[in-house]
Amino acid sequence: MAAISYQNAPIGSDDVEFEYDRDEDTGEVYMTDAETRQYYVTRQRQSYSLSLDYDINPNHKLFFKGIYNRRHDWENRYRISYKDLDKSADGEAEVEIETKGGAHDKHDARLELQQTMDFSIGGEHLFGNLMMDWGASYARASEDRPQERYFNLKQEGLTLDVVNPGTEFPYISDNITVHEGTWEVDALTESEEDIHEVDAKFHVDFELPFRKDEFSNTLKFGAKYAHKDKHKNIEQYDYKDSYTDTYGSEYMQHLATQIREDYIPGDGQYRPNDFVSKGYLADLPLSSMEGERNWEESSGNFDASENVTSAYVRFDQHLGRRHQLVLGVRLEATRLEYEGWNWFKPTKEQEDAGMTEGIESTGKRKNNYINVLPSVLYKFDVSDDFKLRASFTNTLARPDYSDLVPNVALNLDDGEVSIGNPDLTPAISYNFDLSADYYFKSIGLVSAGLFYKRINDFIVEQRSSGAYEGYPDFDFDEIKTSINGGDADLFGVEVSYQRDFGFIAPALKCIGFYGNYTYTYSKVNNFNFEGRENEKDLRMPGSPEHLANASLYFEKNGWNARLSYNFASEFIDEMGEHAALDRYYDSVNYLDLNASYTFGKKVKCTVYAEANNLLNQPLRYYQGTKDRTMQAEYYGVKVNAGFKIAF
Numbered sequence: 001m002a003a004i005s006y007q008n009a010p011i012g013s014d015d016v017e018f019e020y021d022r023d024e025d026t027g028e029v030y031m032t033d034a035e036t037r038q039y040y041v042t043r044q045r046q047s048y049s050l051s052l053d054y055d056i057n058p059n060h061k062l063f064f065k066g067i068y069n070r071r072h073d074w075e076n077r078y079r080i081s082y083k084d085l086d087k088s089a090d091g092e093a094e095v096e097i098e099t100k101g102g103a104h105d106k107h108d109a110r111l112e113l114q115q116t117m118d119f120s121i122g123g124e125h126l127f128g129n130l131m132m133d134w135g136a137s138y139a140r141a142s143e144d145r146p147q148e149r150y151f152n153l154k155q156e157g158l159t160l161d162v163v164n165p166g167t168e169f170p171y172i173s174d175n176i177t178v179h180e181g182t183w184e185v186d187a188l189t190e191s192e193e194d195i196h197e198v199d200a201k202f203h204v205d206f207e208l209p210f211r212k213d214e215f216s217n218t219l220k221f222g223a224k225y226a227h228k229d230k231h232k233n234i235e236q237y238d239y240k241d242s243y244t245d246t247y248g249s250e251y252m253q254h255l256a257t258q259i260r261e262d263y264i265p266g267d268g269q270y271r272p273n274d275f276v277s278k279g280y281l282a283d284l285p286l287s288s289m290e291g292e293r294n295w296e297e298s299s300g301n302f303d304a305s306e307n308v309t310s311a312y313v314r315f316d317q318h319l320g321r322r323h324q325l326v327l328g329v330r331l332e333a334t335r336l337e338y339e340g341w342n343w344f345k346p347t348k349e350q351e352d353a354g355m356t357e358g359i360e361s362t363g364k365r366k367n368n369y370i371n372v373l374p375s376v377l378y379k380f381d382v383s384d385d386f387k388l389r390a391s392f393t394n395t396l397a398r399p400d401y402s403d404l405v406p407n408v409a410l411n412l413d414d415g416e417v418s419i420g421n422p423d424l425t426p427a428i429s430y431n432f433d434l435s436a437d438y439y440f441k442s443i444g445l446v447s448a449g450l451f452y453k454r455i456n457d458f459i460v461e462q463r464s465s466g467a468y469e470g471y472p473d474f475d476f477d478e479i480k481t482s483i484n485g486g487d488a489d490l491f492g493v494e495v496s497y498q499r500d501f502g503f504i505a506p507a508l509k510c511i512g513f514y515g516n517y518t519y520t521y522s523k524v525n526n527f528n529f530e531g532r533e534n535e536k537d538l539r540m541p542g543s544p545e546h547l548a549n550a551s552l553y554f555e556k557n558g559w560n561a562r563l564s565y566n567f568a569s570e571f572i573d574e575m576g577e578h579a580a581l582d583r584y585y586d587s588v589n590y591l592d593l594n595a596s597y598t599f600g601k602k603v604k605c606t607v608y609a610e611a612n613n614l615l616n617q618p619l620r621y622y623q624g625t626k627d628r629t630m631q632a633e634y635y636g637v638k639v640n641a642g643f644k645i646a647f
Helices: 085-091 240-247 278-284 348-352
Strands: 002-022 029-056 060-083 094-102 112-129 130-158 183-208 219-240 256-257 273-276 302-318 323-345 358-381 386-397 408-409 416-419 426-437 444-466 472-502 510-526 545-558 559-568 571-576 582-587 588-597 604-612 619-623 630-635 639-647
Touching: 029 085, 060 273, 085 094, 094 273, 094 278, 130 278, 183 240
Parallel strands: 323 408, 416 472
Antiparallel strands: 002 029, 002 630, 029 060, 060 094, 060 112, 094 130, 112 130, 130 183, 183 219, 219 302, 256 273, 302 323, 323 358, 358 386, 386 426, 408 416, 426 444, 444 472, 472 510, 510 545, 545 559, 559 588, 571 582, 582 619, 588 604, 604 639, 619 630
């Protein structure tokens, strides 16, 4: 079986972002920065796949599967940044106007090229009563951003008027344009980014049945080896000095108006503005200009290697016709090796005294650990239509690569330090689940479940301020590192219902409903977060309290239509130095409509249309309280229609 697909679509978004800080003496939270952003994106997707099966004989089968995906994102971004708003009363605020683009052969836009490929071979074999299956795979994923360019203009020494601070959509009432005031080129950069990951795996599994009556049992066992290599490399150069020396303010002759009149956030509070045009940015001959290396961009580069060797054994035992017990245990041995870069930027006084900015290798750091993960599952078929399940499982979630890199990014000039933590351990979850399912005589299902999870050593980014080791007399504004933040208890209930309306009247069998709801209560214990150790009633970061999905569908004579609704309540996404600075992912409400009609016998033809995000749900974060917006990005309604033929 072979398949090819191609899609090319223009998309974009309107976005506002805000930053806040807290006065340590009064506890007051105030706005420090604000941004207006507009994105224009052309997205192209390609996919190619091939699947081959070879049945050698009834007892032996081989297969090959391969898939290659390629995604181009050509993006232009236009951003206005208002900085140091807390110093505005003293006339020390500043404004930056920035264009993001790329070279001419990249459509004058920043190209993000993502590619994934996955090739696997395997087999299934029966040797008497012993069933064996095996598989080997090779996968590679990459992201390249060649010749990504930014042109940034800056004006300093401003007094700006912030309207409605602390509300959902504050804004700057001053009419800031590049045609007024004194502007300078603050940055003209070009960067090259290369990120790639290679993943190789091999597994073999065996299944051996013993009895085949009402007390039948089966032994399953197997092993798996997985190896991953991940590499990240970014190089960026700044050409602002060379540009100013050569071209002065020539950019004033190459401006383009962006930020549309119908810009979505803020209900018309944001006005159109002029930016350096993407065509002019693409035209600049940066390769012939002298640039200065931006070491901060390279401080996140790393090489990482991960090897996981695992084995399991499982025993399935039927206890009569209606009872089944499944016992299992999995052993995982993890070996990690990371190497990154430390970055140091001195203060202006230190730089004048001869200190220089730069990066140096961290050297290789290793970490090994072993996890034993047991599980128990009990099934009870009360009747053919009513089934009960109870289980205990032990699972883990490993830290992200970027959190483990043993690097230190030390910016004395801005008073900031970011620290990698190679000693992070995986979060371990102990899960208890109880569920009941009832199947209707007609097509349909109602189910309910209870669950409890005990999560140890969950991972969170810690933000603090003050002194950092080696610099006891230096007062840092921000110290960031990822830590094992503590333990958490989660209790929850989930219910779902699915059924067509044929039980009301046979004519309504073509109409049906599906819905589910999950409630989760979470509580953090033993919180290991500097300055917040004694907080009570803190929810687990990343855990929404309410989740709900509902769908009304129609299916008859080739017609198919579905109206779907999805809801999730807000949750803590990122923790700040104080609770008032916690970042929340706001609640979401999505409504989508899909419809299609299929006709034909030997050749199937389908006409389809879909409209997504009918409620224009934004991506929104807020800080501390719901009205204090950190980011609100709107995408509008997405409509797609087409025609499919299946031979």
